[in-house]
Amino acid sequence: MRVAVDRGRCCGSGNCVVVAPEVFDQDDTDGLVLLRRPEPPPEAAERVRRAVEVCPAGAIRFTSTTQP
Numbered sequence: 363m364r365v366a367v368d369r370g371r372c373c374g375s376g377n378c379v380v381v382a383p384e385v386f387d388q389d390d391t392d393g394l395v396l397l398r399r400p401e402p403p404p405e406a407a408e409r410v411r412r413a414v415e416v417c418p419a420g421a422i423r424f425t426s427t428t429q430p
């Protein structure tokens with residue numbers, strides 16, 4: 363699995379950080395999303411899918427859903 367974020371769309375809600383803190387973080391200065399792990403481990407896949415669902419800005423997307 364690969365995931366990408368679009369900081370131009372992110373509104374800094376922080377939902378993704380709550381759902382999958384090992385994958386997403388927020389910038390201390392502007393509050394926008396930071397991608398900690400562009401290739402999350404398989405055990406994080408469900409949380410990443412949930413983060414995509416709860417992102418109000420549509421700023422998170424999968425670039426590949428192929429499982430290792």
Ligand code: SF4
Nearest residue numbers: 372373375376378417
């Ligand atoms: S949930 Fe979406 S809008 Fe909110 S911080 Fe994460 S990427 Fe940004």
